[in-house]
Amino acid sequence: EVQLVESGGALTQPGESLRLSCAASGFTFSQFAMSWVRQAPGKGLHWVSAISGSGGSTFYADSVKGRFTISRDNSKNTLYLQMNTLRAEDTAVYFCAKLPVFYWPTGGNLFDSWGQGTLVPVSS
Amino acid sequence: QSALIQEASVSGTVGQKVTLSCSGNSNNVGGYAVGWYQQVSHGPPKTVMFGNSLPSGIPDRFSGSKSGATASLTISGLQPEDEADYYCSTWDYSLNSQVFGGGTKLTVL
Numbered sequence: 600e601v602q603l604v605e606s607g608g609a610l611t612q613p614g615e616s617l618r619l620s621c622a623a624s625g626f627t628f629s630q631f632a633m634s635w636v637r638q639a640p641g642k643g644l645h646w647v648s649a650i651s652g653s654g655g656s657t658f659y660a661d662s663v664k665g666r667f668t669i670s671r672d673n674s675k676n677t678l679y680l681q682m683n684t685l686r687a688e689d690t691a692v693y694f695c696a697k698l699p700v701f702y703w704p705t706g707g708n709l710f711d712s713w714g715q716g717t718l719v720p721v722s723s
Numbered sequence: 724q725s726a727l728i729q730e731a732s733v734s735g736t737v738g739q740k741v742t743l744s745c746s747g748n749s750n751n752v753g754g755y756a757v758g759w760y761q762q763v764s765h766g767p768p769k770t771v772m773f774g775n776s777l778p779s780g781i782p783d784r785f786s787g788s789k790s791g792a793t794a795s796l797t798i799s800g801l802q803p804e805d806e807a808d809y810y811c812s813t814w815d816y817s818l819n820s821q822v823f824g825g826g827t828k829l830t831v832l
Binding site: 694 | 725755756757758760762765766767768769770773774778808810812813814820821822823824825826
């Protein structure tokens with residue numbers, strides 16, 4: 600059974616940094632692209648970033664480009680999101696999501712599994 | 724303003740058939756497969772439709788289709804546990820970004 604468990608969410612002040620992790624199990628992690636999707640309080644889902652199975656290709660939404668960095672450690676079956684220069688508008692629950700393919704983008708980039716999410720409040 | 728347009732709310736009674744729509748253009752829905760994601764009470768999303776394919780464990784009362792730049796999720800035989808927010812998503816070639824619809828709140832009366 601696929602399991603994705605996010606961690607690292609914490610109350611953070613504007614301008615500070617935070618790193619999120621997503622521990623994966625139940626599948627061969629290195630064979631699949633992964634992504635981060637966030638949801639601000641009371642709002643809809645919003646794509647943040649994605650990475651290919653090897654980690655060689657990364658992609659970002661314009662709203663986080665230059666501030667966030669996605670990475671993965673395939674030896675530890677873990678996905679990361681390094682978030683720098685955080686802003687109040689980054690406040691959200693961050694979900695990691697798995698794709699059933701190696702590359703991003705592929706087709707419609709359909710997500711087949713999701714984690715429970717981790718909350719990142721950004722406030723002074 | 725989301726790139727993909729969904730109804731804000733849809734309601735139906737138990738046993739009824741309801742259809743949720745997701746409208747885009749040739750750069751997104753018209754050109755790529757669409758995923759549908761169910762979210763109950765702001766819990767984690769759950770994939771209920773994978774293009775036109777049903778993920779393992781999802782009841783076959785869920786079905787997906789697409790015509791041009793509009794994708795649809797149909798629930799035949801609505802059940803109380805289907806009450807949730809539903810989001811569609813796909814890749815947008817012109818925006819070079821994954822896009823989501825604004826979500827449809829499905830209420831089971």
